[in-house]
Amino acid sequence: xxxxxxxxxxxxxxxxxxxxxxxxxxxxxxxxxxxxxxxxxxxxxxxxxxxxxxxxxxxxxxxxxxxxxxxxxxxxxxxxxxxxxxxxxxxxxxxxxxxxxxxxxxxxxxxxxxxxxxxxxxxxxxxxxxxxxxxxxxxxxxxxxxxxx
Amino acid sequence: xxxxxxxxxxxxxxxxxxxxxxxxxxxxxxxxxxxxxxxxxxxxxxxxxxxxxxxxxxxxxxxxxxxxxxxxxxxxxxxxxxxxxxxxxxxxxxxxxxxxxxxxxxxxxxxxxxxxxxxxxxxxxxxxxxxxxxxxxxxxxxxxxxxxxxxxxxxxxxxxxxxxxxxxxxxxxxxxxxxxxxxxxxxxxxxxxxxxxxxxxxxxxxxxxxxxxxxxxxxxxxxxxxxxxxxxxxxxxxxxxxxxxxxxxxxxxxxxxxxxxxxxxxxxxxxxxxxxxxxxxxxxxxxxxxxxxxxxxxxxxxxxxxxxxxxxxxxxxxxxxxxxxxxxxxxxxxxxxxxxxxxxxxxxxxxxxxxxxxxxxxxxxxxxxxxxxxxxxxxxxx
Numbered sequence: 001x002x003x004x005x006x007x008x009x010x011x012x013x014x015x016x017x018x019x020x021x022x023x024x025x026x027x028x029x030x031x032x033x034x035x036x037x038x039x040x041x042x043x044x045x046x047x048x049x050x051x052x053x054x055x056x057x058x059x060x061x062x063x064x065x066x067x068x069x070x071x072x073x074x075x076x077x078x079x080x081x082x083x084x085x086x087x088x089x090x091x092x093x094x095x096x097x098x099x100x101x102x103x104x105x106x107x108x109x110x111x112x113x114x115x116x117x118x119x120x121x122x123x124x125x126x127x128x129x130x131x132x133x134x135x136x137x138x139x140x141x142x143x144x145x146x147x148x149x
Numbered sequence: 150x151x152x153x154x155x156x157x158x159x160x161x162x163x164x165x166x167x168x169x170x171x172x173x174x175x176x177x178x179x180x181x182x183x184x185x186x187x188x189x190x191x192x193x194x195x196x197x198x199x200x201x202x203x204x205x206x207x208x209x210x211x212x213x214x215x216x217x218x219x220x221x222x223x224x225x226x227x228x229x230x231x232x233x234x235x236x237x238x239x240x241x242x243x244x245x246x247x248x249x250x251x252x253x254x255x256x257x258x259x260x261x262x263x264x265x266x267x268x269x270x271x272x273x274x275x276x277x278x279x280x281x282x283x284x285x286x287x288x289x290x291x292x293x294x295x296x297x298x299x300x301x302x303x304x305x306x307x308x309x310x311x312x313x314x315x316x317x318x319x320x321x322x323x324x325x326x327x328x329x330x331x332x333x334x335x336x337x338x339x340x341x342x343x344x345x346x347x348x349x350x351x352x353x354x355x356x357x358x359x360x361x362x363x364x365x366x367x368x369x370x371x372x373x374x375x376x377x378x379x380x381x382x383x384x385x386x387x388x389x390x391x392x393x394x395x396x397x398x399x400x401x402x403x404x405x406x407x408x409x410x411x412x413x414x415x416x417x418x419x420x421x422x423x424x425x426x427x428x429x430x431x432x433x434x435x436x437x438x439x440x441x442x443x444x445x446x447x448x449x450x451x452x453x454x455x456x457x458x459x460x461x462x463x464x465x466x467x468x469x470x471x472x473x474x475x476x477x478x479x480x481x482x483x484x485x486x487x488x489x490x491x492x493x494x495x496x497x498x499x500x501x502x503x504x505x506x507x508x509x510x511x512x513x514x515x516x517x518x519x520x521x522x523x524x525x526x527x528x529x530x531x
Contacts, residue, residue: 008277008281013268016264016265017207017269018263019207019208019263020171020172020259021171022170022173022174055174056177056218058217058222059222059223061177061184061190061191061220061222
């Protein structure tokens with residue numbers, strides 16, 4: 001604050017909002033996770049396999065009704081060593097966030113990468129597999145991490 | 150450069166106060182069925198303009214999740230943080246530029262079920278003077294304006310009730326309206342819940358979940374899409390200062406200026422005579438005479454006579470909101486665009502039970518901000 005400015009207390013009540021979301025797409029994905037499966041949807045027109053699967057194809061603007069179970073193995077696409085949180089505060093135990101393209105799919109899943117000791121040895125293109133939590137609940141967090149194979 | 154732009158397709162949802170589907174599915178289905186009706190695909194659209202508001206959507210860059218749902222994947226897209234008629238204005242200008250021949254315009258909102266409209270609107274008030282005291286909001290601003298008009302021009306509570314009833318009855322016959330009150334009467338309106346006097350609940354527009362989509366085309370390509378183009382022959386867009394304390398809520402000089410621009414462009418000298426119908430964005434019934442008069446459609450202060458003579462009724466000399474207007478459905482951000490769709494329906498003789506005979510020229514209005522701080526006017530013709 002300077003002589004030229006003045007601070008006014010102000011609030012924004014976010015409880016003024018509630019959000020309806022499309023249930024089908026999320027429900028399918030988390031139902032799969034509960035059963036320790038990765039479920040997606042495949043467009044019958046262009047063949048794109050989406051994971052998680054939306055109810056329509058972004059490219060073709062058609063409904064997608066074909067549910068597919070996809071491979072739990074794939075390729076490490078990109079990664080970052082997370083040393084700070086979103087506020088810029090250093091994290092005590094650095095971890096790797098990564099995107100993975102599961103075999104046979106056209107979209108990328110984001111998750112935590114494990115199975116490494118020195119991040120310098122981690123390379124894009126390495127093979128990974130999905131690891132679920134021991135006890136799954138039908139929630140996004142059921143996908144524990146990706147493990148280097 | 151393109152010289153003339155037409156509305157070649159339009160569609161709105163059946164508006165509700167609690168949509169059974171999420172907004173993403175709502176606009177996906179709306180746009181798909183519009184393309185289907187027109188016999189086109191998303192590939193026929195050069196540019197996409199969306200209307201939404203972060204403060205009414207409760208999330209930032211509120212259009213991003215919508216973009217792929219209207220067929221804009223890998224396409225040119227932009228958004229206005231204002232009413233959908235402003236999005237139509239953007240799209241119109243884009244086509245005039247000659248860079249594009251076709252545009253899809255869409256406005257959407259979940260104002261019926263996802264947020265408390267007066268509360269979120271209050272966050273848009275001036276943070277230094279208006280928000281801290283909490284006195285000025287969209288409702289109280291409208292009430293101040295209504296009170297001033299009623300006092301100055303002896304427009305009674307009964308007159309206001311009659312005007313409200315005209316719109317409710319039009320909405321009853323509009324298949325897209327959310328508000329259905331077949332038993333409404335002057336008495337039920339006068340007896341409805343008082344909010345900010347003279348405004349009562351019955352005077353308030355019906356905040357709704359809904360969307361509206363319009364396809365614009367250059368003259369060059371219009372014939373490809375329809376043999377019933379509706380031409381945009383005039384536009385005007387003027388805003389007043391945001392701070393309510395600096396504004397004359399009765400005079401509405403900025404709206405007069407916007408209307409004059411549109412009339413001049415369309416070659417209209419006597420709007421009252423040359424215009425066959427008006428679709429006006431009113432958030433409260435009391436705004437109708439104020440806005441219509443500022444646009445030169447009726448003599449200043451003549452609201453009482455207009456109501457009494459039925460001049461603004463569907464069968465009157467200059468029908469105002471034959472669709473029922475926003476009193477029937479106000480899905481914020483789509484509301485002004487719906488006015489454009491409703492006017493197009495009238496000019497194309499597709500307005501069903503509310504059809505006005507022989508309508509050729511319409512004036513369309515949209516507003517934003519408290520007390521219609523920002524106004525957009527279109528003149529459309531068949």
